[in-house]
Amino acid sequence: MSGQVIFIDDEAAIRQAVQQWLELSGFQVRTFSRAREALAALDRDFPGVLISDVRMPDLDGLGLLEQLVALDADLPVIMVTGHGDVPMAVQALRQGAYDFIEKPFTPERLLDSVRRAMDKRRLVCENRQLREQFARKGRIESQLLGVSRAMVNLRRQVLELAGTDVNVLIRGETGSGKEQVARCLHDFSPRAGGPFVALNCAAIPETIFESELFGHESGAFTGAHGKRIGRIEHAAGGTLFLDEIESMPLAQQVKLLRVLQEKTLERLGSNRSIEVDLRVISAAKPDLLEEVRGGRFREDLLYRLNVAELHIPPLRERREDIPLLFEHFASQAAQRHGRAAPPMTPGELTQLLAHDWPGNVRELINAAERHALGLSAPATASRGGHSLAEQMEAFEAQCLHNALQQCKGNIAEVMTQLQLPRRTLNEKMQRHGLSRSDYLPAGSTET
Template structure:
């Protein structure tokens, strides 16, 4: 469906004709014979377009417009006027109408106006949804930001796994947000009220690793002047997050395996077993199976940790998320420093989209903060080193992607939106490796 339209006219023949025209073009249409009937169908969450005749008995189109604008100033309302009502239509535009169409009108004139209005309404609703997601910290969308299909999949997987107690292994490059994903698995789980304990295995010296993980009793070794609760014990009832698990020493891998098998631990210097109930979420950069083959990681521990897997896509594989993420982090930085973030220019956006972001989201956050503080410099190895043609290619690919996403793979709509003939659009999509199948709604079949 191309969107929803409410059409109001007191003449049944006109209502029937307009409904047929619009439905043949893929719109969902509801007709009303009065303004009062239409008002019962519209609220601030209505995601469609209203088309109304001006002259109607009772509440006329202008009064209806006034009430709709008061309900939602961004709702597109198209007014249909008689030949002598043009001055009235001009006043309606000043009062908030999106467009006016003079009777008698052709189907093409109506369709053109409705399509433009629906495009505007879709963008308004999408922006509102994103703002609501950012403001609601209890939503996974506010924690794992992105509009790409890859992020939709990741959020769904996180919510599915959050309700279980299985151990999870997270794969992702440096800076891709592995700890953020682990935190979401905890925050949206039944363990949310218990501790979330994070440990970077690569940052702990091997000499103190066992004490850090399992704790120790007073006098267990030189310098152990007091009892210490280890990270595992501290996570009891909650979640233990082990980042860069591939860096854990082999000796500690064996002891961790025992904890996972027996649900008990012993502090250094103690013979007393302590019961622990925890979920372990691990994060890794390399393939742990390669580490097992190289003798650096225990295979039995891998199977204990890898009950379920999550893969975080690198930023270069979800470039459509870059503008949204950059705006979000720049706004956060600007607020933190008491400033207003400057808008991105087309050239700056092209730079962001053409960069490969080896540091992923962490690198993007740094760039957004520099932008908010007006300390922006081009990401290394991108626009400063690329030709104008290369930058324009990257920007063109992004425009095509956004249009396909907005039109949900409908090539006819993309052609109209970008004002491109089919042959040119097909050539550009082929050159950039884009397929309409990747943008079809879930469950839709290619025709």
């Protein structure tokens, strides 16, 4: 298809002829006899062109144009006029119309105007999409911090999956940030306006798990004084995050599977089915296939939950992120406590890079807070030890990131600051997975 066109005219014969001309040229056409009907079918993201007669009952072309400009000033509107309506058409151009065509017109005249308008609309929509992608990219970089190639890939995967409605399984060690990734999947999705409901399956006693997840009616069991809305029902229209899903009792796994299959649930003590529209994001530490083989997890539920999978690398596998994360969390902690974060010494930085961080980001946050309060050294000694080369690589990546950030992606300034020739800088950036475009100011384009 060459694009979408909406055509409005109160004469059926003209609507039919124009629709036929445009469809033969590859356009997707919808026709309306009244302007208000067309308005109801439009939104700001309409990827096409609108053509309207000027003189129509109820709402005329100028009135329609006024409402369209308010909806989207960049929407191309072509006005069709009678011989005596040319002054009115000129007025429409002043009000924001793209073009006007005088009756009677040839198919060639109409098609020429529509094609030019469609090219303009396509460019506007592409630019909007690029700006939105850039804005989303900037926002997610402030939520999932890191300059390592692993984190760059994770942010890309999150943004790609956020736009879908598939269920996602997140794998990662304790403290690696699984809930933060789940929140990003929600925040950058079409469900962002709905609730984000988190439940740690390991923290709920098995005796109350069903009530917590599905809710209950008054009197459903001893102590059930009044109706309770469960976590699944509360998440309707949004996202349900089930952390440590491997800890869910098998009996509740069966009931969750039914909810996912039928998109309905029944509260404990009720026979009434309640429709639920939700996306489920789950997180697990162990390999759930191993849990299935051990009879601890249902295979059919796993396939429902694991439509897509995200892996969060442990901190020890992305050491170049450690200085940035530590500085960020120490600064946050210092602000909370109303004091300035003490600067890091070279020795402290060496300790940070050498430590294995078994508790991952959660452990790093604790160390950063203690550092901000001046309570202790930022990290304990390394458990396994890392070579000088590994520590230098991580430190080099952080230096490159800092310079690119300070210079806002200006390569000439980075070369001067780090005293590196262009070829060497390019090789180092490529080795560490750093891209100049990630540091350009919002709205900038690469040259």
